[in-house]
Amino acid sequence: MPRLNGGEIIARYLEREGVEYLVGIPGHGSTNLLDAFNESKVEVIQPRHEQGAVHLADGYARACGDPLAVFTSIGPGATNTVTGAATAYVDSIPMVIFTGAPQTHEYGQGILQEIDRQNPGDFPRVMDPVTKQSFVVDDVERLPRILRRAFQIATTGRPGPVHIDVPMDVQGAAADVEIPDPAHSRSHSRPGGDAESIAAAADLLADADRPVIVAGGGCMLAEAWDEVQTLAEHLTAPVLSTFQSKGILPEDHDLFVGYAGWIGSTAGNELATSADVVLAIGCRFSDLQTSSFEPGVSFEIPPTKLVHVDIDPNEIGKNYPVDVGIQGDAKVVTRELYDELSTRLDPVPTADNEYYDEIQRRWAEWKAMLDDRQTDDVPMSISRALGSLREALPRDGLVVSSAGQPQETVHPEFPVYGPRQNISCGGFSTMGFGVSAAIGAKLARPEKPVVDVEGDGSFQMCMEEVACAVEHDIDVTWLVVNNHGWKSIRNLQVDKYGWDRVLDTEFTEETDTDYVQMADAFNVGYTKRVVRPENLTEALSAAIDHDGPAFVEAVVEPDNPDSGAIVTGEWDLADLEET
Template sequence: MPMMKGGQLIAETLVKEKVPYVFGICGHGNVGILDALYDVRDKLQLISPRHEQCAGHMADAYYRVKHRPVATLTSTGPGSANMVMSLATALSDSSAFMAITANVPTSQHNRGPFQELYRHNQADFAQVVRPVVKRAFQPTRVDMLPLALRQAMDTMVTGRPGPVNLDIPYNVFQEEADVELPPASHLDRPVRPGASEADIAAVIALMAEARKPVLFIGHGATLAEAGPELTELQQKLRIPVITSPNGMGCVPADDALTLGFIGRNGAFPANEAGRQADLVITVGTRFDDRSSSSWHAGYSWNFPKTKLVHVDIDPQELGRNYATDIGIAADAKVFTRQLLNALAARCEIDAKRYAPWVEEVQGWVRQWETFVQPHFGDSTSPLRPEFVVGTLQKTLPDDVILSLDSGVHHNWFMQFWKPKRPQSMLNSWGYSSMGFGVCGILGAQLAAPDRPCVAVVGDGGFTMTPYVLCTAVEYNLPCVWIIWNNFAWGAIRDLQYGLFDGREIGTAFYKGQSGERYNPDFAAWARACGADGVTVTRPQDLGGAVEQALKNRRPCVIDVHVDAEVRPPSTGTWQLPPIPYKEPVYGKPYIA
């Protein structure tokens, strides 16, 4: 076997696995691997953003677009600690990347050297990230690396995807051993479990009894690339489809039976169909509080009166929040194909059977459109939120990748955005991290260099992570950031108005005690970084600014002043116990 340094072994393994990028930041703890990355720089590019959190969000978004993991590299101590939020974000949304963190040399373990965590166990940094990764590995010798690398690769993508951590002492990068590269992982041959024949037969039996079925699809469907099969099922039976934000785009958004998101800020037809359905087949979702109106019966769902078929590749999610009539641990794509094959032999289960239900659902769609559409044409300054969403829907091309940050703007997009493709609406859903949308768009652009990549982010979230502009300029990434500028932490301000009688504190951006609204000049900030910058305060300027930014193919910030006093119309509910929950603004609970 050849003598190889640990750093060389890691670099060559990543090349062998066709990993194109390492997103990372140098430090004394990882300088020992940089030389190995230099040797393979024509096959494995090191992209260095200005903050480790950004590296993690970039890797997360890259996987969501490409469904191929990349790696991150951070140094001992604070650099790796900055990864915690992006790892938690990826874990919560089942997104995979390999986080390589450096640690102190093994000869100095438990001596308290520079940046060692040692109070409870030597070189204990792996304990910091264990709650936010699928698995943490800590190889302390070069001959331990091949097994750890292979296991880490497989762990990332087998079953429910997620990030992994390799915590590597500094000396392991530079020491040598007689080692070979690990065998190929499952990256190119993912394990896709299916349902049993008995389970498929049981689902068919429930469908034969049902009169009002709905499909509810989420990120598991997106990750399995089950869109074609789910679209075929929707078209074959004309079943209404409700989507989580990370499931949007899997089925045609312009179909009248694609109802959108459900929950407090969901669309009215989705909530109405969910609470009146007699059978829900959910594929790759987990019924979190926002997609279930905090589990209050009659607001989004009516379990256990409604029958529930729950399909997920992670058996721990089956029945977590609602008891299932049938729980199936299976890949979304495989299950849906199995169901379609079984339906081919059951001619009595067809679109005609569900036609009365479909007509009822389409009535709710028309009712909702009549209620919301007038505001999409409102011409106001500052701009009305519906106008912004509608203008972007008309202006952005069908192949756009949209990256959304946490904030009130996200509520508007969940309710009204219609992505035209899978993996084209990136959301920090489970962990709702500020900065994911701002930073993630860089990773999305690297995953899809020929597609327009646009981040819609709040003024608060952008101010947390503005260094992304430096990276975009350095690496010539033509991302566009549209800042939803309402001069506030708008989502929390709305909670103060809705739940605390408008007793606003700590949520609006003011200059001193003057009461004058304040934010930086974001457009000037962009220009100072070498990017383009535009401020939009008039509705007639928005479409043209976006079109020009896409045409220029340069990093660009568009600062859009949005009316903070207009709030998304709630159609379900959401509760922060013990505070009482609010009734829907539009629609009402329905308990069968």
């Protein structure tokens, strides 16, 4: 057995896992770990903030399905990862996060950057709610086993981030160890559904007159896009996707009908509420997707019968009662449902099919509504900016977005045509996510163009990561739609309480950031500010064609109802009670 120190064990194991990149910022608490990567095949990417490191790993995993490793120092470097870890945890995105920790012989002595007042070396408790598991390596000889377990937990079942706290002396300590083979700790099959439940679900679907399929993020994680399309085409059932499954069906497919919920499509909400059977696959039924569970707005369950498939049994029946609940992998169970359904029902024809005709009519009405938003008004709308981006971005390009107005417009209005072409934070709704997630997406799929759409407020939260892309020459384009402020929240205050009760920061001409000067200061190779919408497609095409980081600012309207989104459902936000 080779004699290796802790850092070398981590480097060798990441190589065996096939991890391409280790992402993070060096600190005194990680120097022993990092030294080993001078001789490693794993490339080290250094962002400008630890939150950005986690978002980069997150974007990478969403784009290709594989995990990266993140490293940080002890103390604030470690705590800076929490928002990124929470974002990944809520959306079930795999990664392993290494943080530095006090020397084992000094635990509880309050050494520099230790959290110790309640428990010695207490940082792992901070990570407990936002990771699948948090490990502490108290002995270098235990490190290989912990590494094996960490990647096994991160990538199997319902995926998610895993945390490993590595004390500084453990990073430097040496031992005679064997580096485990990851293949020996992985399941070599995926869990299917219970046969009786599959049969019961097939009976419901075969008898349904108005079936609807809701394909959630679990379908994307399980790579179930072919299975979902095959089943939908057999049933001639409309398919709704969610934030995390956008692209599960090409959005020009005749059975794609958009989304349900607060900013869902009219077609999606109308078809979902009138369904007699809903098949939900890998779907959480969140408040935004369900119009805060208000009956008859986005779903009507019951009387609509629900077949709910999920690898996590805690999601089944959590928010809606189920007629058939099936625990299992989305890809396997969808294939099983198709096989069972095929013995009961021939493919449903589209000709002389009133339900199919209704699907086409409702989708055409929604598309006409979107087309009406493509005006040449100045300042332009975010919808108009996205229309130009769709013209400039090749069909197989990736679009990335963070929380706020751009995401609320990208999600329902910007069509994508394949899986993993939409990279967006979902359940944690994290501002600034896309700035570095786009870098990760490009590293995962270097042959595809990647464009991140950010609001000016969101972009400023993580804009330092532009420097990371420039340093490593990563070919990402940022499109900042600048409406001079945090208008999503301002408009929410206006809607709830009126203009006289608004507390907001208005970014005026005198105080607003000059984003092009900012990008120039970061040495971005192509920069452009666009005011007139007819000039935007050309600017975006040039940015996408540029070999290296590129930046385009589109000046968009500062004031619009509902922050530019088309609100077709409801969202329950508690109002003030009268006093």
